[in-house]
Amino acid sequence: MTESTDTMITPGLEDLLSKVDSKFTLVSLAAMRSRQINSYYNQLDGGIGSVVPPQVASVARKPLSIAFEEIDADKITFERFDPEERARLEAEALAAAEADAAMLEVVPDLEA
Template identity: 35%
Template sequence: MLNPSIDSLLKKIDSKYTLVTVAAKRAREMQMANNCVVENPVSHKCVGKALEEIDAEALNYVPSEEKVSE
């Protein structure tokens, strides 16, 4: 079983695409600075740690107000 579950993550960020994008950006930040906000993370990889941060609400996503012109 995956931890954190996709269901609990989608309660925090409503789009799978956005979830992956936010987690990937945070994982790249962690690779450069090696700073994890969650204490005692279960995962050893940066992407897993980023997902744990999202699940613990230590990492938030605020959608932009920009609209795409058609």
Template identity: 50%
Template sequence: MRGTVTSTRSVAEGITNPPIDDLLDKADSKYKLVLYSAKRARQINAYYSQLGEGLLEYVGPLLETEVQEKPLSIALREINADLLTVEETDGSEGYQSNGAAASSQV
């Protein structure tokens, strides 16, 4: 007899949630979505790295996170929740947080 493993999560997180089709509505192409989410994930990762040192150069997660949630998953959820916007700045794309006191540009 085989045992079954049950999960405490009712919905899978990460690349499957939010769905990729919903995320593609937020960017012009898959390529831009990848760049957009990767830049934000690097900022979130840098924020956590600097948190212990007291250097708050980067903006942290703009929504509630779960324990051990990956920066890319957080970035994708922020994009899906319209907490970030893509803006053209000096010929390169940057993004800013919507409604947050601190803004972040790459």
């Protein structure tokens, strides 16, 4: 007979780990999102801000608990970047920007 016990983390750690690829990713993702949620609540007095509000209806008061609930609800995800792929994309973007700049230099001044 399996009995469900209430833990400090709701949703459970096993559920959260199934949403990410490692414990490190879970910790990093939850910490980053909880800082964003904390910033959102801190900027409410100042008017409209640029931080995204919590994406789930929660009874939790702690930003980290809200972040865990968002991860469990698939509202917050992560994406792995390959360093070599990122370097290639940055090189392509730089080459395109340089080509655009070169085209601007070739265009004759029409007001002369």
